[in-house]
Amino acid sequence: MKRHPILIPASLLALALAACGPAPDLEEGPAAPVAPAAGSPAEAVPVAGQEEGVTVRDPWLRQPPPSAGVSAGYLLIENPGAYADRLLAVETDAAERVEIHEMDEVDGLMRMREIEGGLEIPAGGEVALQPGGYHLMLMGAGEGVVAGRHVDAVLVFERAGRVGVTFEVRPPGASAAADRGQAHGH
Ligand SMILES: [Cu+2]
Secondary structure (H helix, E strand, O other), X not given: OOOOOOOOOXXXXXXXXXXXXXXXXXXXXXXXXXXXXXXXXXXXXXXXXXXXXXXXXXEEEEOOOOOOOEEEEEEEEEEOOOOOEEEEEEEOOOOOEEEEEEEEEEOOEEEEEEOOOOEEEOOOEEEEEOOOOOEEEEEOOOOOOOOOOEEEEEEEEOOOEEEEEEEEEEOOOOOHHHHOOHHHOO
């Protein structure tokens, strides 16, 4: 079955967007995939002994606004390996379903939609899921998604397979920049 843009009633979209956080702030920089940090990934060839798999940093969820039931999830995915990978799905008992979303601007309005075919994590690079950019959308988030709690999930990658992750739930107003410091406290 072909994927199609999600049609969401305006009232629900407003709530969902609230869950996604404020419109991107110039101070937070570009929301696009982060370019590979070093080296020449275009010339990347498999190197014996090079680390495989993916690494996840600073996974967190934003507590949904009251009665919204939609939470946004953020994390940094690093792929030190020599092959591109792809985040295909996210599984958790804490929500009815998890979608992988991207934001784009249409007529001056930020709109989000599900990424078709999963989110590519380039070889030797990383992708940030952060407010205003790529994010996870937990539809039907349960009562366990409350600030201060932790939510277990499994990220399903095309190459790396199933990767367990524990999201820290932060208050509805939490933003990426403000949380950098405390993110490394555990
Ligand atoms: Cu979304």
